Amino acid sequence: MLSFDAARPLDLIALGRLCIDLNANEIHRPMEETTTFTKYVGGSPANICIAAARLGLKTGFIGRVSDDQHGRFIQGYLEKRAIDTSNVIVDRSGSVTGLAFTEIKSPTDCSILMYRDNVADLKLEPADIREAYIARAKAILISGTALAKSPSREAALKAVELARLNGVVVMFDIDYRAYTWNSTEEAGIYASLIAEKSDVIFGGRDEFMLMEHMLGRSDTTDEQIAERWLHKGTQLVVIKHGGDGSVVYTSSGERHTGRIYPAKVVKTFGAGDSYAGAFIYGLMNGQPIPVCQQWGAAAASIVVASHSCSDAMPSFEQIAAVVSEHEAERA
Ligand SMILES: Nc1ncnc2c1ncn2[C@@H]1O[C@H](COP(=O)(O)OP(=O)(O)O)[C@@H](O)[C@H]1O
Ligand SMILES: O=C(O)C[C@@H](O)[C@H](O)C(=O)COP(=O)(O)O
Numbered sequence: 001m002l003s004f005d006a007a008r009p010l011d012l013i014a015l016g017r018l019c020i021d022l023n024a025n026e027i028h029r030p031m032e033e034t035t036t037f038t039k040y041v042g043g044s045p046a047n048i049c050i051a052a053a054r055l056g057l058k059t060g061f062i063g064r065v066s067d068d069q070h071g072r073f074i075q076g077y078l079e080k081r082a083i084d085t086s087n088v089i090v091d092r093s094g095s096v097t098g099l100a101f102t103e104i105k106s107p108t109d110c111s112i113l114m115y116r117d118n119v120a121d122l123k124l125e126p127a128d129i130r131e132a133y134i135a136r137a138k139a140i141l142i143s144g145t146a147l148a149k150s151p152s153r154e155a156a157l158k159a160v161e162l163a164r165l166n167g168v169v170v171m172f173d174i175d176y177r178a179y180t181w182n183s184t185e186e187a188g189i190y191a192s193l194i195a196e197k198s199d200v201i202f203g204g205r206d207e208f209m210l211m212e213h214m215l216g217r218s219d220t221t222d223e224q225i226a227e228r229w230l231h232k233g234t235q236l237v238v239i240k241h242g243g244d245g246s247v248v249y250t251s252s253g254e255r256h257t258g259r260i261y262p263a264k265v266v267k268t269f270g271a272g273d274s275y276a277g278a279f280i281y282g283l284m285n286g287q288p289i290p291v292c293q294q295w296g297a298a299a300a301s302i303v304v305a306s307h308s309c310s311d312a313m314p315s316f317e318q319i320a321a322v323v324s325e326h327e328a329e330r331a
Contacts, residue, residue, distance in 0.1 A: 002235050004138040011057040011284055015159050016143030017121035018063045018074045019043035019098035027104040040308045041077045044273050046176045051277020051313040053081050058086035066120040067207050070097035087133050095120040109264035114179045124152040133144035134162045139169040147190040148180035160197050174203035181293035188214030200236045202276050248289050258293030261326045270309030276297040298322035
């Protein structure tokens with residue numbers, strides 16, 4: 001099973017994009033009619049790192065930010081939340097911060113319009129990845145979007161290799177964002193390269209299917225998806241099913257289904273990141289998988305009921321309150 005080295009000063013390092021979310025203020029409207037937005041720090045690995053930090057994990061980040069006001073806004077935000085930014089590098093190549101404009105047409109109809117040309121996060125270089133830093137962590141979380149382009153792709157691969165050499169638990173969030181890739185085949189191939197080296201894989205069913213489609217398979221069951229990676233040495237395969245919950249397969253042959261906690265949904269995005277942050281917190285606190293799933297589901301129910309992702313990441317008390325309210329009803 002997973003074991004985290006208690007002597008390491010950092011619990012979790014996240015690697016990948018630090019971006020900005022511009023979430024529509026006028027909800028229940030298409031983007032064409034939306035005129036004002038609220039700015040939040042975003043980027044899936046940033047959100048997961050912020051979630052973990054909010055829960056009290058000692059966190060750090062490896063990434064590049066733009067050399068402008070947006071880059072400084074992100075860096076300042078992380079610092080205020082006690083996330084170590086010693087390995088967040090200011091990219092001076094003239095790159096920009098990735099923007100995610102979110103459209104909230106209804107609680108079930110949301111979409112994200114990403115502006116990601118010449119983004120700083122994909123400028124991460126192999127030379128930015130320092131073994132001594134990675135070795136300080138119990139676990140590293142790699143966002144699959146970091147694999148979309150060179151040199152970030154090679155940097156992510158180097159980070160995984162160094163993590164494995166140093167006994168750092170490798171967590172991989174497939175985090176597929178179509179806009180950043182040339183093709184789904186390309187995404188599937190690079191995701192597979194990291195998946196087979198990961199101890200924990202997070203992904204939606206569609207994201208796992210990218211790694212099946214590239215092999216010409218279209219009807220793989222969750223069980224078969226999990227089997228493929230567990231056979232290669234992965235310890236936990238976490239398959240998220242949106243409003244239908246999650247299923248986790250373990251290397252010891254267990255299968256755990258996790259239910260959702262109903263929420264007054266404002267928007268659907270942010271569910272996966274909050275789920276992952278709280279799930280990882282549970283794992284690092286030695287909780288059994290069903291409890292990690294409950295904490296993940298509770299965190300997600302709080303975030304889908306909020307306007308933001310990063311700012312809404314809950315405290316442990318908030319998570320515990322949701323779990324106890326709903327579990328008491330179910331008992
Ligand atoms: N509408 C919802 N209401 C309450 N919880 C939800 C809802 N949608 C998702 N969740 C929770 O968030 C988890 C991850 O959601 P999912 O949508 O699969 O991830 P992602 O955002 O990565 O696509 C789910 O397993 C579930 O616990
Ligand atoms: O990941 C991005 O670049 C955008 C995110 O900040 C955004 O809030 C989002 O899409 C959250 O993703 P999810 O948790 O996978 O739904």
